[in-house]
Amino acid sequence: MAVSKVGDAWSGMAAHMNTILGNNGPRKWWVSCQIRDVERLSHEIILPCEDGVQLHGVYSPNPNDQGRLAILIHGWEGCFSSTYLMSATKHLYENGYSVFRLHLRDHGPTHHLNEEPFLAVRLDEVVQALGSLHKRVPDKRFFLAGFSMGGNFVVRIAARAKSHGYDLPLVKALALCPPVDPEQVSYSIANSQIYNRYFVRKWHKSLSRKMMLYPSFQPHADLLNHRDLVSLQEDFIPRFSEYETASSYFADYGLTKTTLSSMDVPCHLLFTRDDPVIPVADCALLPKLEGLSYEIAPSGGHCGFVKAPGLSSWADDYILRYFEQDELLF
Secondary structure: OHHHHHHHHHHHHHHHHHHHHOOOHHHHHHHHHHOHHHHHOOEEEEEEOHHHOEEEEEEEOOOOOOOEEEEEEOOOOOOOOOHHHHHHHHHHHHOOOEEEEEEOOOOOOOOOOOOOOOOOOOHHHHHHHHHHHHHHOOOOEEEEEEEOHHHHHHHHHHOOOOOOOOOOOEEEEEEEOOOOOHHHHHHHHHOOHHHHHHHHHHHHHHHHHHHHHOHHHHHHHHHHHOOOHHHHHHHHHHHHOOOOOHHHHHHOOOOOOOOOOOOOOOEEEEEEOOOOOOOHHHHHHOOOOOOEEEEEEOOOOOOOOEOOOOOOEHHHHHHHHHHHOOOOOO
């Protein structure tokens, strides 16, 4: 029993180290240096959507892409310079893909583009942004990958890429560590001092930017008094959405039978057994649909995926393999 407890403690510590150190510290510095040549070739693009909405992204065109465009979506409060996104961008670019890093509303340098705040249920504008991107690069085939919250968007995009009035040239999609039951993820984060503090601080910073940019946000300054993610969500959601409760909001973008009825293109989900943010047991809630598959890696933390020893990410190889072949097995 004592040995088991020591093993469990070490496994938990390794998961946190992979999650935190995989995206910060020496690895972030190393990845930032490695991607410099790609960044010099990159440029920003504003994508118009309906009702005056605009989304933003960073495009890294590769003259040898053979028509292949990898579109990457960051996690909640992430951006184009998140370590996992830069690392995947570099690897895909070096293997013959053009890469577009799409920002969700109010992420990265985009708070000024839209007055209404980010909500995870704003799926249509993301699909519309991809449609705008298709018009700019009509000769490209899309390969889509998203991390964490971005992965949740990816699954929902794959479910409607060729229906609901859309016809995206999407070949396949991959979601890494996506929230399946967002409410359970919220509680998982709130129950951790480390991650609760991290995400609340990041969200406070984002809300403060909106308050500086838009007078309509200034009466909501009391939101910054919350120190608990769940209480902040429960206060925020009724103010800025049509949902009376946070629970009803979460239910509308969960990856369950209620929200997913079919898949327009193949979509694969990757989870890690030691993820300290996404409860891996939530995989049981995924509907059994043709074109929707998932697997669970033994380790990797939450969007860490760091190879041991070293500073590289095994997820970069995983994304490339999935884009270029049909099946992945650990």
